[in-house]
Amino acid sequence: MQEYRLKMDNITKTFPGVRALDDVKLYIKPGSVHALIGENGAGKSTLMKCLFGIYKQEGGTIEIDGEPIRISDTQSALKSGISMIHQELNPIPNRTVADNIWVGRYIKNKLIVNEKLMEKKTQELLKELDFDISPKVMARELSVSQLQAMEIAKAVSYNAKIIIMDEPTSSLTIAETKHLFRIIRQMRDEGRSIIYISHKLEEMFEIADEVTVMRDGKYIGTWEISKITIDHVIEQMVGRSMEERFPKSEQAPLPEVMLKVENITSPNPRSFKDISFDLHKGEILGIGGLVGAQRTEMVESLFGLRPIASGVLYKEGKLVSNKTPLQAIENGFALLTEERRATGIVPMLSVNDNTLIASYKKFTNWCPGVINKRKSTKSAAAVCKSMNVKTPRMSAEIQNLSGGNQQKVLVGRWLLTDSNILILDEPTRGVDVGAKYEIYKIIRELARKGNSIIMVSSEMPELLGMSDRILVMCDGHITGILKSEEASQVEIMRLATRFTVESTAMEAEK
Amino acid sequence: MKIRDEEIGKIEIKKFLIDKALILALIAMIIVIIIIEPAFLQWRVAKDIMTQSSVKLIVALGLLFPLLLGGTDLSGGRQVGLAAVIVASMSQAAGYASKFYPDLPNIPIIVPIIIAIVVVAGIGAVNGLMIAKLKMAPFIATFGMSTIVYGINCLYYAKKPNNAQPIGGIREDLTILSNYKIFGQISLLVVIAAVVTVISWFVLNKTVFGKHIYAVGGNENAARVSGVKVHTIIVAVFVIESILVGLAGILEVARTGGANSAYGFSYEFDAISACVVGGVSLSGGVGKVSGVVLGVVIFTIISYGLAFIGINPNWQLIVKGIIICTAVALDMRKNSK
Numbered sequence: 001m002q003e004y005r006l007k008m009d010n011i012t013k014t015f016p017g018v019r020a021l022d023d024v025k026l027y028i029k030p031g032s033v034h035a036l037i038g039e040n041g042a043g044k045s046t047l048m049k050c051l052f053g054i055y056k057q058e059g060g061t062i063e064i065d066g067e068p069i070r071i072s073d074t075q076s077a078l079k080s081g082i083s084m085i086h087q088e089l090n091p092i093p094n095r096t097v098a099d100n101i102w103v104g105r106y107i108k109n110k111l112i113v114n115e116k117l118m119e120k121k122t123q124e125l126l127k128e129l130d131f132d133i134s135p136k137v138m139a140r141e142l143s144v145s146q147l148q149a150m151e152i153a154k155a156v157s158y159n160a161k162i163i164i165m166d167e168p169t170s171s172l173t174i175a176e177t178k179h180l181f182r183i184i185r186q187m188r189d190e191g192r193s194i195i196y197i198s199h200k201l202e203e204m205f206e207i208a209d210e211v212t213v214m215r216d217g218k219y220i221g222t223w224e225i226s227k228i229t230i231d232h233v234i235e236q237m238v239g240r241s242m243e244e245r246f247p248k249s250e251q252a253p254l255p256e257v258m259l260k261v262e263n264i265t266s267p268n269p270r271s272f273k274d275i276s277f278d279l280h281k282g283e284i285l286g287i288g289g290l291v292g293a294q295r296t297e298m299v300e301s302l303f304g305l306r307p308i309a310s311g312v313l314y315k316e317g318k319l320v321s322n323k324t325p326l327q328a329i330e331n332g333f334a335l336l337t338e339e340r341r342a343t344g345i346v347p348m349l350s351v352n353d354n355t356l357i358a359s360y361k362k363f364t365n366w367c368p369g370v371i372n373k374r375k376s377t378k379s380a381a382a383v384c385k386s387m388n389v390k391t392p393r394m395s396a397e398i399q400n401l402s403g404g405n406q407q408k409v410l411v412g413r414w415l416l417t418d419s420n421i422l423i424l425d426e427p428t429r430g431v432d433v434g435a436k437y438e439i440y441k442i443i444r445e446l447a448r449k450g451n452s453i454i455m456v457s458s459e460m461p462e463l464l465g466m467s468d469r470i471l472v473m474c475d476g477h478i479t480g481i482l483k484s485e486e487a488s489q490v491e492i493m494r495l496a497t498r499f500t501v502e503s504t505a506m507e508a509e510k
Numbered sequence: 511m512k513i514r515d516e517e518i519g520k521i522e523i524k525k526f527l528i529d530k531a532l533i534l535a536l537i538a539m540i541i542v543i544i545i546i547e548p549a550f551l552q553w554r555v556a557k558d559i560m561t562q563s564s565v566k567l568i569v570a571l572g573l574l575f576p577l578l579l580g581g582t583d584l585s586g587g588r589q590v591g592l593a594a595v596i597v598a599s600m601s602q603a604a605g606y607a608s609k610f611y612p613d614l615p616n617i618p619i620i621v622p623i624i625i626a627i628v629v630v631a632g633i634g635a636v637n638g639l640m641i642a643k644l645k646m647a648p649f650i651a652t653f654g655m656s657t658i659v660y661g662i663n664c665l666y667y668a669k670k671p672n673n674a675q676p677i678g679g680i681r682e683d684l685t686i687l688s689n690y691k692i693f694g695q696i697s698l699l700v701v702i703a704a705v706v707t708v709i710s711w712f713v714l715n716k717t718v719f720g721k722h723i724y725a726v727g728g729n730e731n732a733a734r735v736s737g738v739k740v741h742t743i744i745v746a747v748f749v750i751e752s753i754l755v756g757l758a759g760i761l762e763v764a765r766t767g768g769a770n771s772a773y774g775f776s777y778e779f780d781a782i783s784a785c786v787v788g789g790v791s792l793s794g795g796v797g798k799v800s801g802v803v804l805g806v807v808i809f810t811i812i813s814y815g816l817a818f819i820g821i822n823p824n825w826q827l828i829v830k831g832i833i834i835c836t837a838v839a840l841d842m843r844k845n846s847k
Contacts, residue, residue, distance in 0.1 A: 326737040343735050346728035348795045357725050358736035360718040369717045
């Protein structure tokens with residue numbers, strides 16, 4: 001038996017203007033989970049796309065079980081025993097699970113597809129993997145985790161020796177993640193090799209046997225997980241020592257209440273109910289919970305993006321009503337949405353225009369509605385500079401900036417609206433480690449100046465490291481508000497999974 | 511991921527070529543026309559081209575607004591026709607033999623103009639509301655509207671005593687918009703088109719409203735989160751567009767001295783083609799007034815030039831089609847990167 005299942009050596013790939021992979025190597029042992037990590041743009045996905053035949057590598061060799069192979073397209077990758085589960089799942093929505101798994105290689109009797117046998121095989125496959133999905137159900141009816149299960153089943157059905165998983169847990173709940181890990185271990189024990197790409201370092205330490213770090217399209221090193229610490233991995237990823245992951249708070253929140261939320265309830269009975277809390281001046285209030293806890297729905301309702309059926313908001317003692325985002329902005333609220341691409345940036349507009357879009361009205365002069373260009377561009381440039389946005393010029397299209405820089409522009413957008421209640425929904429999602437630290441510093445600075453911050457986050461360390469208090473939600477209810485010094489991951493998780501009897505019953509019915 | 515300087519240079523040259531490929535090809539074509547027939551370069555031809563571009567430019571600037579939202583208006587041409595017939599029907603000279611309204615005295619010319627503009631603005635508002643409130647695809651909503659507008663126009667045109675006869679005998683205080691020549695050279699039409707161009711540029715580049723149009727076209731959801739009243743913007747855009755195409759209809763009456771219900775047919779396609787050639791993206795959020803002017807002028811020069819060197823008009827259609835397909839293909843390429 002070969003020592004390595006997969007050997008990739010001297011892999012090089014260039015895109016116009018970018019050396020995406022520069023002499024990269026990757027050695028994977030059989031029967032192991034191998035984490036591949038690096039900041040956004042480090043080249044992980046490009047390397048995997050070369051392995052899976054989506055891109056053609058320009059130089060270098062690939063060996064599987066000692067045999068040199070050429071991968072020209074995805075078909076040849078699949079034949080060589082390589083399978084990939086993409087981050088963005090792409091099912092055929094109006095076909096059954098069985099169809100989705102066997103598409104392109106239907107089981108046939110001569111010319112006619114043998115549906116019965118196909119369903120039976122699918123059933124066996126899903127059972128073996130302990131997934132409770134019917135082969136006859138339409139893909140459109142599946143949840144994200146079930147779709148992923150379907151993709152895993154598909155990978156196994158190809159009898160893949162190497163399974164690439166790109167950020168598989170990015171939209172899974174804790175329970176679903178646990179199940180996924182159990183499946184990954186089962187596949188590993190069967191002798192398959194799993195290449196696991198993730199940003200979540202804690203998770204990687206839980207599941208992986210080995211880790212390879214990439215940076216700027218280069219290979220940095222491979223370590224056994226048991227012989228390396230999280231801080232060391234981060235150091236390797238960012239290429240510099242990082243004393244701390246979170247900047248320290250310099251002052252405690254003030255006693256004055258900035259925002260009082262009383263009993264707000266969604267018109268949708270499956271969404272949030274009876275939410276009440278106080279937000280103090282200069283406070284960072286973290287909001288934790290699992291996917292589906294209705295945190296995003298709740299904060300979007302505070303901002304007027306979604307309706308509320310009942311309940312009231314008081315800002316600095318005065319009753320306020322946010323029926324539309326425009327009203328919310330006029331009342332001094334700001335919302336950094338969860339989905340930066342979908343609801344944040346206007347991709348083809350310049351950094352300047354993206355910074356100003358919420359505050360143009362402030363920069364009008366002699367005639368209402370006519371923009372004072374000098375004043376507006378000066379303010380936009382100043383705020384982007386204060387955020388340390390890295391852009392070649394203010395007129396560059398925002399879509400050409402990295403995720404972290406886009407996020408900083410969006411924070412800047414809200415600073416120009418004179419808001420003092422900032423709602424940040426997953427502020428560091430899709431942002432690389434270096435830029436994360438800068439965003440944390442900005443958040444701290446805003447709080448220090450007396451702004452109040454609500455920060456929804458699914459990353460435990462971020463919640464614990466940044467918040468003054470942590471509000472935990474489960475199934476649309478507040479299940480607890482913890483002071484950060486008495487909070488722990490275990491305590492947050494306990495509150496985040498405190499389903500009420502009623503909801504557990506509903507869950508069981510499904 | 512370091513990008514080397516010489517590589518940046520290469521990307522920018524490539525991007526420039528993709529962006530400008532069509533314009534460069536069309537300019538080459540114009541040069542060929544000039545080589546074949548050097549007489550093309552004369553003041554009379556230039557005047558003709560300016561005059562012929564004027565009405566087309568106003569329609570194209572109108573269509574630019576919905577295109578910036580990622581929408582379109584397939585009823586634009588039919589609105590030109592309706593505005594033309596309404597204005598013509600009310601501005602016939604007193605002694606003209608077959609009048610649409612035989613008993614109508616010489617009312618101030620501004621009255622029929624205002625009536626026509628109000629009617630098409632109403633149509634624009636309905637288009638905008640269908641798209642904003644009912645969430646209809648602009649393509650379908652305005653396609654349906656084009657049939658409705660044409661139907662209304664034909665009903666009105668067939669009214670007794672007109673009985674669907676071409677409307678003629680237009681008063682001189684309307685035809686003056688086309689006939690009056692500044693310094694005896696440049697038609698008032700060109701001046702009006704220039705004024706509309708400047709106003710459109712100002713609205714799109716210098717006002718909050720204009721910036722909001724680009725934002726809604728680029729990412730409607732992001733605009734909404736940023737406090738932009740998306741529905742108001744959509745409705746306002748379609749009203750503005752209708753007013754511009756309505757103005758174009760009125761100018762067509764002035765230019766031709768009459769109207770019939772077929773006026774304006776397919777003008778929106780010429781307008782959209784000119785916009786796309788001028789770099790306006792069909793996906794919304796991208797497009798400049800200067801590009802639209804360039805697109806319209808290039809189209810006019812080429813169709814005028816092909817006729818000038820004696821090319822069969824049917825061939826002109828084929829050339830126009832090829833230009834449009836190329837423009838859209840390049841636009842898609844730009845968007846997909």
